[in-house]
Each structure stands twice: as C-alpha cells, then as structure tokens.
Amino acid sequence: MPNIHLTGFGLLSPELVLGAVSLLVLIMDLVWKERGSSRLGWISIAGLALSSFLLILAFDDSVGDTAFGIVVVDKFGNFFKLFTCGALAVVVAFVMGDQRERKDRIGEYYFLLLGAAMGIFFMVGTNNLLLLVLGLELLSLASYALAGFHKGEKRSAEAAMKYVVFGGFSAGVMVYGISLLYGLTGTLDLQVMAGTAEGVGLTRSLADAVMTSPSTVALAMVMILGGFAFKISVAPFHFWAPDVYEGSPTPVTTFLAVASKAAGFGALLRFLAVLFMSPDVAAAVGAYGLQVGSLIAILAAVTMTLGNLAAVRQESVKRMLAYSSVAHAGYVLVALVAMNGDGLEAAMLYLVAYYLMNLGAFGVLIYFHGQTGKETYESLNGLGRAAPLISVSAVVFLVSLTGLPPTVGFFGKLAVARAALAAQEGAYAWLVLLMLLNSVISLYYYMRVAKHLFLKDSEGQTVRPQPAMATLLAVFAALNIIFLLYAEPLVNWTSASMDLLLLGR
C-alpha cells in the first residue's frame, strides 16, 4: 500500500465522511419526504462503509499522527472506529428490518445514530481528556434523544429521562475527577501526564502527583472510573441500564449495548494503557496501576454477579439481555485486572466476540418482536418450528453468550481467563473462577430462550418471512462459529491494534 501522508483534515477523513453523510441524510429526508423508504438507510450504510474503507486503507499507516494537536490516529483508535462502523451498519440494518419501528422521522433517527458514531470516533481517538469528554457528550446527547425516540410511548420517554439524569450526573463526576487531575499535573494530555511526551508550560507527571498527594489522585481516579463505569454499565453505576435498555426502541438498545459500551471501553482502555501500562511508565506508576487493577477486580466481581443474578429473574427477554450486557461488561473488566498488554488484547478480543454474539441476539429479538408483538419468553413458544433458521441462529448466539465452544464467545472467555490467570502469579484465580461460575448461571437464562423456542409447543405460531433479516442473522451465526474454527485473523487484528498503544511513540 502506498504510504499516504495525511495531515490535518486528511487524517480526519473518516470523521468528515460521517459528518457529511449524517447531514446528507437529514437533508435528503426533507427533500424526498418519503415515508417508509429504505433509501436513507442505504445512504447511512454506504457512509459507514466508506468511512470503514478509509480506516482500513489507513490502518497500517496509523502510527499515532496527530491532527490539530489533539486527535490521535493510531491503530487502537482505528480498531474501535471500525468496530463502531460495523456495529452502526448492523443497527441501521435492524432499523430497516424492524417491523415495529415507525418509519416517520427516520432521517432524524439515522442522523442521531451517525452523530453518536462521530462522538465515539473522537472519544476513542484522542489522548486529550477534554476531547474525550466532548466525544462522550456528543455520544451521550445523541443517545438520550435516541432512547426517547418513540416520544409517544411512556416507556421510551421514561428511558430517555432516566438516561439524561444518570448520564448528566456521572458525566459531572467524571469531569470533576478530570479537573482534579488537571490541577495536579497541569495538563489534560494523557501522554504528558504519563511522562511519555513533553508538555507545554508547567506540567508534571502523574507519578510525581502520586508521590505528593496520593489521596487526591485516588479520588480523581475513582471519579473518572465512575464516569467510565456509567458508560459501560458497571456496578454500582448500572442501575440505569435495564430501564433504559428496555424502554428504548430495540435497535437503539442494540446500539447502546454494543457500540456505546464498546466506545466506553475503548476510552477506558486507552486511559489505563497510557497512564499505567506502557513500559516507559511501568517503573514509576506500575504499583499504583496494580491497585487500580484490584479496584477493577472488585467492580468486575460485583458487576457480573449482580448482572447474572438479576438476569435470571427477568420475564422479558429484552430486559434479560439488558442485564446480560451488564454481566458481560464485568467479564471484560476481568481481563483488565492484569493491567498489561495481554489483558488489553483479551478485552478487545472479548469485545469483538461480544459484538458478534450480542448483535445477533438483539437481531433475533427484533425479528421475533416484530412477528409476535411481545418480548416475553412465552411469546417465543413454538417459534423453533415456525422459524427454524432464525431459532437455530438464536441458539448459536445464546451458546456464544454463555461462552461454550464451538463459538467465538468461548474464545473470548478463554482469552479473558488466560489474561487474568496469568496476572500476579495467579492472585486473580478466584476472579476467573467466579467468572466461569457466572457463565454457568448465565446458561440457565440463556437456555430458557432455547427452551421456549424449541421445547414448548404453541398453538400454531406462524411467521411472516423476512428474508433480508434472516440472512443477516444466519451470517452472524455462521461468523460466531467460523471465528472459533479460524480465529487467527481476529487475534492478529487485535494484537496489531494494541501494540503501538503500549510502546508509545
């Protein structure tokens, strides 16, 4: 590939494409005034595809160039940007295939989704905490509006309201934490903070700050982690998730559970990696990083256990999936306790697995909700016979979510277990055991879906065929299996994506 040297706007071309397409969608919606047309959806998907194409094209050359001194273009960022494009494209496809979705105001729907994607792009593509917060807020604002998109529905309005209140509060906490860090170090740039880059003016590294005022650093860290914890729905900041997930339109729920959560993880991973994990800083703040790791271990243990125990008790499949996504956030955190490159890689691998299985699971929910109009377990009765392809795909997703072979979910769990077991001479073996026992609990409620699909008979369930959705879901199910049997590209991609982050520049 030719070495394309881009600067400034050139480096930002994927973001610019997204911005342009989001505006185009909004304008074309006004121009065409067609309701129920899928043309706007295709434009959005084309925009995301173009953006992904630019990202892939620039992937090998993304070695940490900086646009406007604040946006960093590196492989790690590109990994999450590509992830976002992939997730968003599927969410748009779900909107198009969702029979429950009202097709009026569809332009705004896509506009908000693409806007949220832009927020994610900035969030994961910067070392500057200010831009990180701005990206986060852009994502959040779009998400609030999306959660309440069905403004006539009480449930949806309630979801949006709860989301705004919780989101505003936790963003405030996070910004306060960041301001403390700024006060201590005199910079908002993570690399300057870590001491791996030269700062402007009077700055000092986090290591020095830890020496002089450890309690203030600890307070700042807890507050910042709290802000991230909200975004990735980690206990005790997860209370919003079930209600918001349940109340939002299901494609939006999918977006929140997959893309938004991965974005939160992307930013969190970069934050931890730059500050604590790179070899340059390990000597100075490594020990402090390990304490952060043990805090994360506690969060992980609480999150996955609470999420799973609550999911067992749900009667609505959508709410079950909401709690299950809380539990999965806990699993990703398990990988992070290692506070090293293996942990990062495992977390990223798990997120890819999570993408494949959770998008599939939500897709199945959208499909069946569109058919039956309900989201309870009972409404699934007998659908295994009526819609065998979708139901078998559903079983693949559920098995993958449980973490059983032969699916990619198993590979993700394995990577996480491996990273956490290797950490600290096996000191986190208890956490790995807890994670795996949690996956046994999760089997119970995931299999409950399979039970209602296949084991319960129903009075003549019929299904209107939706070939496009069915094909999409079957492909996802196949990918869930293929990426275990042929996991190499996945592993190579994730390890290539994080190498540079750790080595610094």
Place this chain on the structure above:
Amino acid sequence: MDSLLKLSESTILTWITFIPLIGMAAILCVPRQNMSLIKGIAGLATFIPLVLATMVYFGDFQTGANGYQLVQSLPWITAGEFQVNYTVGIDGLSLPLVWLTTLLMFIAVPASETVPRLSKAYYALLLMLGCGITGVFISLDYFLFYVFWEVMLLPMYFLIGIWGGPKREYAAIKFFLYTLAGSVLMLIALVAMYLDQGTFSIPEMMAIGKAGAWTGPELLGMSFTTWAFWFLFIAFAIKIPCFPFHTWLPDAHVQAPTPISVILAGILLKLGGYGLIRGCFPIVPDAFRENAYVLGVLGVISIVYGAYVALGQTDFKRMVAYSSVSHMGFVLLGMAALTEWGMNGAALQMFNHGTSSAACFLIVGVIYDRAHHRDLNAFGGVAQPMPRYWALATFGFFASLGLPGMAGVVSEAMTLVGAFQSADTRFQLLVLISCLGVVLTAAYILWALQRVFLGPLNEKYKDYPDINGREVFSLAPLLFLCLVLGIFPFYLLDWMDTSVIELMSLLNPGS
C-alpha cells in the same frame, strides 16, 4: 502408493468422528416429510464409522505397541505464542471406547423408531452427539478435547428436552448445568496449566506430570498440582457420576427417550472415567497418588449407596440409572487402587458397563413402549405373554448383576482384586465394604425381575406382543458382547494391556 496408504491410515480417526457430522449436514438438506430417507442417512452415517472402527480394531491397530497410534496432527489456532493443534490418536484405552461409541450410535438409530414426535432434527442432533463423543475419545490435544466435550452438551440438552418424558425440561437443564459447572473447572485448570508450561498436548502434559515439572504457584496453602487435580477430578466425577455429584443422572436417565438413555449410560458416563485416566491422573500423578484413597472411598460410597438407592426405586428406569452409579463406582475404586489389575479392571468395567447398562435400558424401553409406564409394582407375570423378552431381559440383567460367565463379573472381580493388592492397605477395608454393594446389586436386580416377570399375570398385560425383530436387532449385539467378554475377556484385555502398563508407569514413576 505407500504414502497414500499411510495417509489413509492417519486420517481414519477423523473420518470416524466426522462422518456423522457429514450425515447431519445431509439430513438438514432433506425435506422433513421424507422420513425414510432421513433414517436411511442416519443409519448409514452411523454404520460407516462402525465399519471403520471395526477395521481399526482388528486391522490397523497394532496390539501391544507402545504409545499412540493412527496419529494425525495439524496446526489449528496459531496466534502469537498461543498454539492449539488438531491432534488425534488412539491407544488401547481409547480404542475400545471409540468402537463402543460407534456401535451404540448405530444401535440408537433403529432403537429410535418408537420415540414420539420423531423428526428430522432428532436425527441431526443424534449425529452431532455422536461426533462430539467420538471426538473426545480420540483427542490428544486438551483444547480439542475440551471443545468436543462441550460440543456434545447442546445436542444432549435438546434430545432430552424435546423428546424426553414429562419432566424433560427440568432434567435437560439440570444435566446441562451440572456438566457445565464441571467443565468450567476443567477449563480453568486447563488454562492455568497452559500458562504454566505452554502446551495443550496431552502426551506432553503427561511427560511434564511424570517429571513433576509443574511450577505453578501455591494458592491458599494448596499446591498448584493439587488444585489442578481436584478441578479436573470434579469435572470428570460429575460425568461418571460418582457420589456426591450424581444427582443429575437419575433425572436425565428417566426423562430421556430410550435410545438417548442408552447412549447416556453406555458412553457418556464412560467419558468421565476415560477423562480421569487420560486427562487427570497422568497429568498430575503426584496429586493423584496423595488423594487416591479419597477417590477409593468415593468409589465405594458410589457402589454401596447407588445399589442401596436402586433397591428402593419403584421406577424401572430409575432403578437402572442408580445401578449405573453403583457400577461406575467400581471404575473409580479400581483406578484409585493404583495397581495394574485395578486399572485393567476399571478399563474393562467401563466397556462392560457400556454394553450391559445399554442393554438394560433397551430392555426397559421395550416394556415401556407397551405399557407406557415403568412402575415396578404395577407389573407382574409379564413372562407369560412375552417369553422371549423374558429370556433376553434375564440375560441382560444377569450380565449387569455380575453372574459368573458374564462380562460384568470379570471386570468387577478384577477391580476388587486390584484394590485388595493396593500398596495402601486401607483399600482392603474398602473392598470388604464394596462386597456389600455386590450383594445389594443381586438383590435389587432379582427383586425387579421378579416383580416384572413372575407372579400372577396382570390381566392388562396379557395381550402384549413379544419382543419384535427390530428390538432384538438392537439388543442382540450388546448381549452377545456381554457373553463373549465374560468368557474371553482377553479380546479386550490384550488390546488394553500395553496402554495400562504405560499408564501405570506414568502414575507410579518409582515402580
């Protein structure tokens, strides 16, 4: 030509394993109305592996040769330092079980005729199950072993859950949860051992175990190998199942349709015993030797407790299910004794229980298909309308009881003798106690036979047709094996002996 022959030799295990999966794919392509074609494919996809396995047994496999044979090894997942291989191969311990698997899978197809609501999905899942089970027996890579181990859970869940008895949903999820709880322990031990020594290859892990080279950290006052041993042991003990991990078994057995019970008792339980001698004991032999007596005690509790509970059952199938707990206890006792006789007996007992318990479940299935209940106390005098069935049932249950001349007695006696020879003299007491189990076994089997077949004829049963050709077809090979291996046990022992000696040298490095 020579190289071609070598190639065909080394891929034969892969064919035996994956032909059922090919059959499953073929079945999925057939329209669901065409049941006779589906059954034909299922029959063929189970018959070819049986033929191939028989060819291996009497042809390709070199009796008395050391090490693993018919090995095929390919790199599978290579990612950084993470290396997983597709390595398969057999020795004298796995070959009989591979053969038994192919036989029981083949028998299960005609035995499925009477399963209610039979459909295309049933046969597809049955074949997938066969692939998973065979795969476990031939795996020489622990990662592969684990994948196959889990692959068979899902078809089993649906086979019990969709085609089972009235409490099928409960039984199916109970089976799934129990087994998964065990396998997560296996997974954690597996990953920890991989991190320690960087290999998933079972022979390499055995060599590391023999050299005592595990270097993992001590946790909570217990050594790394002890942790690994208990995690692996519990994973396999749930499958055997040994007391106190056995409670899933009666439910799964009673609710499963007859052919699935046959597979469950015939081979799935053997996975536990096989797992112990392939994936647990030789890998952490030190920890095994330290805890062998505990295992022996668990084995004896299983023998006596299983037999005692079987005595109290009124459900015919439940009784046979508890008899499995009792009989598999002998396997554990024989292994724990750490003697050559004990190990040979345990390996033989696994095979013999595979044939006799499978036969017993088929026998129960025959009467259930006619009476639609299994209440032992409601039968009586069934021998009169069904004399041939009576004869065959008596044959089968006597094999299970351990009548001299039948297979079961040889292996059970060998395990007891082996346990008596054990260097640990405490085993002598265990042998004495387990003899109580033998007496109880005779009691519950004879009492059950008496209640079903003898006594005054219940009028309801007088018009029952005798056992038919299809049922005899399924039953005959199993009863034949029970008889032949009772008289000529060396048809198996000769195959196993070398591998047992090798295994013992791994477990007892001093001797």
